[in-house]
Amino acid sequence: MKIDQLARAVLEGEPRALARAISVVESGAEGASHLIDLLYPHSGGATTIGVTGAPGAGKSTLVDRLIEGLRAEEKSVAAVAIDPSSPFTGGALLGDRVRMMRHHADDGVFIRSMANRGRFGGLAPTTRSVVHLLDAAGFDVVIVETVGVGQAEVSVAGSTMSTVLVLVPGQGDAIQALKAGVMEVADIFVVNKADREGADRMVSAIESVLQLADPLPDRTPPVLRTCATRGDGIAPLLEALDGHRAWLRKAKRLQDFRIAAAEEELRDALGHHLTDRAIAALDEKEAWIERLASREVALPRLIRVAVRAIRDAPRP
Amino acid sequence: MSEMPDIAPIRVLIGKPGLDGHDRGAKIVARALRDAGMEVIYTGLHQTPEMIVSAALQEDVQAIGLSILSGAHLTLFERTKSLMDERGCGDIILFGGGIIPGDDAEALVAMGVDAVFTPGTPTGKIVEYVKAAVEERAENGAS
Ligand SMILES: Nc1nc2c(ncn2[C@@H]2O[C@H](COP(=O)(O)OP(=O)(O)O)[C@@H](O)[C@H]2O)c(=O)[nH]1
Ligand SMILES: [Mg+2]
Numbered sequence: 001m002k003i004d005q006l007a008r009a010v011l012e013g014e015p016r017a018l019a020r021a022i023s024v025v026e027s028g029a030e031g032a033s034h035l036i037d038l039l040y041p042h043s044g045g046a047t048t049i050g051v052t053g054a055p056g057a058g059k060s061t062l063v064d065r066l067i068e069g070l071r072a073e074e075k076s077v078a079a080v081a082i083d084p085s086s087p088f089t090g091g092a093l094l095g096d097r098v099r100m101m102r103h104h105a106d107d108g109v110f111i112r113s114m115a116n117r118g119r120f121g122g123l124a125p126t127t128r129s130v131v132h133l134l135d136a137a138g139f140d141v142v143i144v145e146t147v148g149v150g151q152a153e154v155s156v157a158g159s160t161m162s163t164v165l166v167l168v169p170g171q172g173d174a175i176q177a178l179k180a181g182v183m184e185v186a187d188i189f190v191v192n193k194a195d196r197e198g199a200d201r202m203v204s205a206i207e208s209v210l211q212l213a214d215p216l217p218d219r220t221p222p223v224l225r226t227c228a229t230r231g232d233g234i235a236p237l238l239e240a241l242d243g244h245r246a247w248l249r250k251a252k253r254l255q256d257f258r259i260a261a262a263e264e265e266l267r268d269a270l271g272h273h274l275t276d277r278a279i280a281a282l283d284e285k286e287a288w289i290e291r292l293a294s295r296e297v298a299l300p301r302l303i304r305v306a307v308r309a310i311r312d313a314p315r316p
Numbered sequence: 317m318s319e320m321p322d323i324a325p326i327r328v329l330i331g332k333p334g335l336d337g338h339d340r341g342a343k344i345v346a347r348a349l350r351d352a353g354m355e356v357i358y359t360g361l362h363q364t365p366e367m368i369v370s371a372a373l374q375e376d377v378q379a380i381g382l383s384i385l386s387g388a389h390l391t392l393f394e395r396t397k398s399l400m401d402e403r404g405c406g407d408i409i410l411f412g413g414g415i416i417p418g419d420d421a422e423a424l425v426a427m428g429v430d431a432v433f434t435p436g437t438p439t440g441k442i443v444e445y446v447k448a449a450v451e452e453r454a455e456n457g458a459s
């Protein structure tokens with residue numbers, strides 16, 4: 001299918017075309033940039049929600065419940081669930097969908113699994129573009145599920161309007177991470193598996209860390225309790241998400257978010273793009289790297305060489 | 317960790333339709349395909365053909381592998397295949413494994429299942445099959 005035709009079918013909400021378009025963007029295949037050029041102007045209407053947290057915290061189960069709740073409000077929902085690729089083989093086992101299978105017959109739900117393809121930060125290299133595609137396809141809400149709560153895993157926070165950090169009772173290491181500053185990554189904290197011993201203690205621990213914030217932010221994130229398997233606490237979570245969005249809409253915050261997200265997206269993509277191009281353009285790359293390793297050349301000079309190599313390389 | 321190579325990994329869906337609750341075989345195959353560099357979407361136990369085909373569509377996989385131990389393979393594959401044709405994704409490779417008698421395996425191939433593996437098939441053979449079948453279909457599709 002031609003790219004223009006594919007883009008049109010995506011805008012018409014044709015699921016097969018959307019699935020194909022995501023693959024085109026994800027593989028960086030020929031036509032990927034053209035497709036993004038065509039579809040990006042149609043995005044921006046969707047509400048975007050990030051759900052992050054450690055493996056096993058219950059993110060996928062929670063996303064399934066959010067989908068259910070949003071569908072009850074008659075909002076169409078797309079979900080992108082990211083799992084890590086193996087650094088050795090590039091392969092990946094993508095199992096998030098297992099928890100979301102019951103929406104299969106619902107045309108208002110589209111779920112896509114993505115492997116991170118070696119990228120740190122919780123997102124795959126093309127996740128943001130895929131979110132734009134789903135947005136352009138007309139979904140009211142796009143949910144992104146990512147792995148990780150460490151400081152290296154916060155990309156999602158800057159790329160979705162509202163970010164939910166999912167924790168579980170007894171997760172003491174997460175409290176330590178919050179103290180170290182991961183706190184800023186979440187707009188809403190959820191203690192999932194609240195059916196388990198220790199949920200109250202976890203909630204108070206998070207709340208006390210949030211009170212330590214200095215300077216005090218103009219909005220303190222709520223800390224909620226859910227039991228995703230039973231579906232408890234989902235309505236308050238949806239309300240909190242609405243509340244956060246209403247807060248964003250006030251005082252131009254949403255506009256500020258969009259600008260910041262756009263800048264982050266540019267920095268991230270440009271960084272990787274230029275690195276790839278410089279490495280590809282560098283003559284005798286291995287020799288240069290060896291010289292760097294043996295202290296024959298220092299980094300600033302090698303960077304100048306690489307930048308010059310990009311400039312002199314024929315346009316790709 | 318550096319970025320992955322440019323060639324897009326093969327995407328495969330591994331599912332376990334039907335009522336029996338043993339997904340050991342399906343998981344072993346899923347892991348073998350992952351270890352061969354593929355992106356494997358695992359859809360879990362007790363899936364209906366409707367669920368599997370709709371997931372395969374959204375995930376844009378090149379192959380679907382079903383593990384069936386319940387003895388209901390004929391109906392389950394037939395339903396899956398006809399849904400695939402109905403929904404315009406009959407071009408996805410469909411293969412399966414499980415306890416499937418020889419006669420039934422022939423019947424499955426006759427109804428359009430691309431390959432049937434019996435229990436004990438080395439996973440390496442399944443990996444090689446998926447790679448070759450995806451490559452072949454890509455070439456045919458491109459021409
Ligand atoms: N007890 C309990 N188990 C849960 C809850 N939510 C999820 N789980 C279970 O936790 C495991 C991991 O869930 P999953 O959603 O896959 O977590 P993810 O890795 O964060 O996406 C599964 O076995 C779920 O059934 C909950 O609220 N309570
Ligand atoms: Mg998950």
